[in-house]
Amino acid sequence: CAWDGECSYFSYVLHDDEGRPQGFLRTDAGENANKGLDGVYPLVAGACTARQQSTALAHLKSTKELFSPVGLTAVDMSASYYRDDGYWNGAVWFSHQWFFWKTMLDLGEGAFAWDIARTALEAWKREVDDSYDTFEMINIASQWMLWRFHTAQSLAHNPLLRQALP
Numbered sequence: 001c002a003w004d005g006e007c008s009y010f011s012y013v014l015h016d017d018e019g020r021p022q023g024f025l026r027t028d029a030g031e032n033a034n035k036g037l038d039g040v041y042p043l044v045a046g047a048c049t050a051r052q053q054s055t056a057l058a059h060l061k062s063t064k065e066l067f068s069p070v071g072l073t074a075v076d077m078s079a080s081y082y083r084d085d086g087y088w089n090g091a092v093w094f095s096h097q098w099f100f101w102k103t104m105l106d107l108g109e110g111a112f113a114w115d116i117a118r119t120a121l122e123a124w125k126r127e128v129d130d131s132y133d134t135f136e137m138i139n140i141a142s143q144w145m146l147w148r149f150h151t152a153q154s155l156a157h158n159p160l161l162r163q164a165l166p
Contacts, residue, residue: 002024011039035076069119071094084139094136094138
């Protein structure tokens with residue numbers, strides 16, 4: 001089973017050359033390396049026991065773990081490998097918001113489904129209203145969509161490019 005009861009996330013499972021499970025993928029410090037949306041996706045598939053479902057919901061709803069100010073983050077904000085300025089490990093990816101929104105409706109968690117939709121759509125709207133552009137993810141630290149963040153960084157360090165753009 002891929003359930004890691006130590007951290008209450010589903011885990012990546014390591015196998016030996018014969019295909020036998022050997023344990024969970026962990027960081028050098030021993031922390032589960034799958035604390036994030038991947039670690040709760042069995043909820044979307046309907047593949048959880050009642051206890052696993054309850055725990056996955058708690059991770060999703062926690063503002064210290066997966067529920068960021070701009071939506072559900074890909075990596076648990078309490079994980080040692082989380083970075084609020086990261087690409088995958090510090091971002092809200094909009095496609096995942098839909099899958100978890102739909103799952104919450106299926107589970108009768110309508111109020112939380114609304115929280116997911118409202119939070120992500122408000123973040124998306126703020127960015128689109130300001131930049132007139134849209135991308136598939138938003139950075140948690142800047143609350144900007146990723147490429148806008150990188151463009152701003154590039155402009156700050158490239159005077160020719162800065163002069164060429166309005």
